[in-house]
Amino acid sequence: MAGCLVTGATGYIGGRLVPELLAAGHDVRCMVRSAARLRDLPWAGHTEVVEADATDPERTFQALQGVEIAYYLIHAMGTADRFADRDRLAARTFAAAAERAGVRRIVYLGGLTAGERLSPHMRSRAEVGEIFLRAGVPSVVLRAAVIIGSGSASFEMLRYLTERLPIMTTPRWVRSPTQPIAVHDVLRYLVAWAAVPGTVNGGFDIGGPDVLTYADMMHGYASVAGLPARVIIPVPVLTPKLSSLWVGLVTPVPAGIARPLVESMRNEAVCHEHDIARYVPDPEEGLIGFRQAVSLALMRIKEADVATRWSSASTPGAPSDPLPTDPGWAGGSLYIDRRSGPVAASPEALWRVIESIGGENGWYSLPVAWRLRGLLDRLVGGVGLRRGRRDPGRLRVGDSVDFWRVEELLPGRLLRLRAEMRLPGLAWLELGVTVSHGRTFYNQRAIFHPRGLLGHLYWWAISPFHGLIFGRIPINVAAAAARSERSGSGRGR
CATH class of the missing domain: 3.40.50.720 (NAD(P)-binding Rossmann-like Domain)
Known part of the structure; x- marks a missing residue:
């Protein structure tokens, strides 16, 4: 050659x-x-x-x-x-x-x-x-x-x-x-x-x-x-x-x-x-x-x-896929809300809380806001929150979690949920566990890929509420993990 x-x-x-x-x-x-x-x-x-x-x-x-x-x-x-x-x-x-x-x-x-x-x-x-x-x-x-x-x-x-x-x-x-x-x-x-x-x-x-x-x-x-x-x-x-x-x-x-x-x-x-x-x-x-x-x-x-x-992945795919060497403005619009912080609990305790999220265990945020979002989704023909979970403490790829679907599950490390609610775009919620210098950290990303102008307007319209919804999840998850450390249950609202 x-x-x-x-x-x-x-x-x-x-x-x-x-x-x-x-x-x-x-x-x-x-x-x-x-x-x-x-x-x-x-x-x-x-x-x-x-x-x-x-x-x-x-x-x-x-x-x-x-x-x-x-x-x-x-x-x-x-x-x-x-x-x-x-x-x-x-x-x-x-x-x-x-x-x-x-x-x-x-x-x-x-x-x-x-x-x-x-x-x-x-x-x-x-x-x-x-x-x-x-x-x-x-x-x-x-x-x-x-x-x-x-x-x-x-x-x-x-x-x-x-x-x-x-x-x-x-x-x-x-x-x-x-x-x-x-x-x-x-x-x-x-x-x-x-x-x-x-x-x-x-x-x-x-x-x-x-x-x-x-x-x-x-x-x-x-x-x-x-x-x-x-x-x-x-x-x-x-x-x-x-x-x-x-x-x-x-x-x-x-x-x-x-x-x-x-x-x-x-x-x-x-x-x-x-x-x-x-x-x-x-x-x-x-x-x-x-x-x-x-x-x-x-x-x-x-x-x-x-x-x-x-993410920072660098494995090349098909020629038409984006690459890490592409300029930052390439690949289409993407909105990301990132949250992370230390947790006073073991990685295992934190993971038990993450894997049990949704359904009867709740979303560790404003319950009324999630119920309202589920109601609005049902009004426009979506699934709302009625599906709940298959199992209160364990997940597998493909499981439904209220109006989300488990897209990726790396036990002890990452849970990625894909939204199945009615949206002008595609949305994901990632919850993860990392350990650095002996400390446990919770990592969260809410990701939205808008479809058309309506998608951009949707994100901008809900952005003021992200602090109330996504911002409270890390705090409450950390608290639940600390309780889980003591009780070993890993469940709570």
């Missing part, structure tokens, strides 16, 4: 490409400016990590020695002025170092655009591609439009705009046709070029099977996410600058990233050829369509795997 070097391994595509190359049996070297950023990733120990800046000729040459396939995934989006000069210098330096090191092929992922009035960032990407195609090393330039996968800046902007705005006035670029591609297919193309024989030197358009406008994609996202149909009203007065400011107000995508994305969308981004299939044939089942790609990107949330998605 080929020895591969991946630049930009801390970025969106690079962080997903490395484990795919490893799974395909390739030896992988990661070239990064700071090796510390890869330190905690589970695949880092299976790669060689070298520190180098692509504008440094000697360090880049050293990083490329012994490499057959070099993946160039560097772009200066979101940086200050003169990014095009840095892009040009880095590409030329990398190409020269690759030729000097005897690299067999450079693979570059650029942007897919058409027309003469390209945005500065798209013009720079096109120029980088031309630099590699004219270099002394055979190069493959892949040109992609919107990449669909959690963590992709383009997808995140689509996600936030669609989820947060049921009615929106939009600039004319929402009518520009584009050909989105699933991140799964992008990675399949990238990995395949490590094994394609010969000295191919050329550019290839890559896209999924659907040609859509941005408005079409917002409607499609809303449908897949289970949101009501969006009302989109295009207006001619929003310039790219005003549009990026508007995006910045509505979404957490930084303005330095939103503006080049918005500017690029004024151009058509549709594949004009599919020559890549001569070297990398389409899979038997075909390329992934837009709606399936969105569904894959949202699957982790639908499966409610909050431990992987929203």
Whole structure:
């Protein structure tokens, strides 16, 4: 198998490409400016990590020695002025170092655009591609439009705009046709070029099977996410600058990233050829369509795997899943109420209280508030508090606990409950036990993933009451655990 070097391994595509190359049996070297950023990733120990800046000729040459396939995934989006000069210098330096090191092929992922009035960032990407195609090393330039996968800046902007705005006035670029591609297919193309024989030197358009406008994609996202149909009203007065400011107000995508994305969308981004299939044939089942790609990107949330998605976990999943290296604004909105504190009892006593929560044992908070919430849930067709518990002191995965369901149970450590009440979103309640320096600690997280604008309004509306409800649970649970320590029962309100 080929020895591969991946630049930009801390970025969106690079962080997903490395484990795919490893799974395909390739030896992988990661070239990064700071090796510390890869330190905690589970695949880092299976790669060689070298520190180098692509504008440094000697360090880049050293990083490329012994490499057959070099993946160039560097772009200066979101940086200050003169990014095009840095892009040009880095590409030329990398190409020269690759030729000097005897690299067999450079693979570059650029942007897919058409027309003469390209945005500065798209013009720079096109120029980088031309630099590699004219270099002394055979190069493959892949040109992609919107990449669909959690963590992709383009997808995140689509996600936030669609989820947060049921009615929106939009600039004319929402009518520009584009050909989105699933991140799964992008990675399949990238990995395949490590094994394609010969000295191919050329550019290839890559896209999924659907040609859509941005408005079409917002409607499609809303449908897949289970949101009501969006009302989109295009207006001619929003310039790219005003549009990026508007995006910045509505979404957490930084303005330095939103503006080049918005500017690029004024151009058509549709594949004009599919020559890549001569070297990398389409899979038997075909390329992934837009709606399936969105569904894959949202699957982790639908499966409610909050431990992987929203904690410090670092195990990579499917290519469309979020990764720890993704920016903090990626992955969709999430509200978390955290509570923790020491408990004057043993971990076993605290766990007995946690495992017995709900049903006849109560929720260690304001009983009237929980009864009222259960009544409101029943009024709108929910299950309310009437289900209670199967067993007053023991739980297992799948058990119902009032209007919750046990989603995860790690005896003595963690209880995660998924809400089954009627909500404009998904909700979980985590209760856990940790021990530090011989002391017992209670840990609690209330987690809410809103669905649409109503979900955000719901969270903001109930936030003032969190102190009364969630804030009292740790205090009363700690007191019950102390009593349990003395009595050994572990039950109480």
